[in-house]
Amino acid sequence: MSSLQGYVDRRVLLVLQDGRAIVGVLAGYDQKSNVVLSDSKERIYSMDEGVEEVELGLYLVKGDMIVLIGEIDEAIDQAVDLGSIRAEPIPPIRY
Numbered sequence: 001m002s003s004l005q006g007y008v009d010r011r012v013l014l015v016l017q018d019g020r021a022i023v024g025v026l027a028g029y030d031q032k033s034n035v036v037l038s039d040s041k042e043r044i045y046s047m048d049e050g051v052e053e054v055e056l057g058l059y060l061v062k063g064d065m066i067v068l069i070g071e072i073d074e075a076i077d078q079a080v081d082l083g084s085i086r087a088e089p090i091p092p093i094r095y
Contacts, residue, residue: 004029007071012037014061015068019090021045023072024059033063043082045089051082067093 007026014022014035024040040059044052 004033004035004069007069011072011074011077013068013070013072014066015090016061016065017067017093018065019092021090022056022059022061023053023077024056026069027058030063033066035061035063035066035069037061045085045087047086047088051085051087053082 004026008028010026011023012026014024014037016022021043022037022040023043024037027036027038029035037059038057040056041053042056044054046052
């Protein structure tokens, strides 16, 4: 995670070891890859009700919990109707 500088002030998706998907603006990070997100939301996937978004606000994530960080194209993300998406929740990562 040494190249996070390019993601600062951009909207990103974090997938965590416990299966949670967090979307927010990368506000900062440190040498241990701990990440601070602003304007963050957790996306909860379901086969029955579509994707639910829970407001988290300013959120700190420990670096050792992060499995994946990826930049989100905001135009495409806003065009997607999350309520119509049906998906199984991501299971916890065990290794």
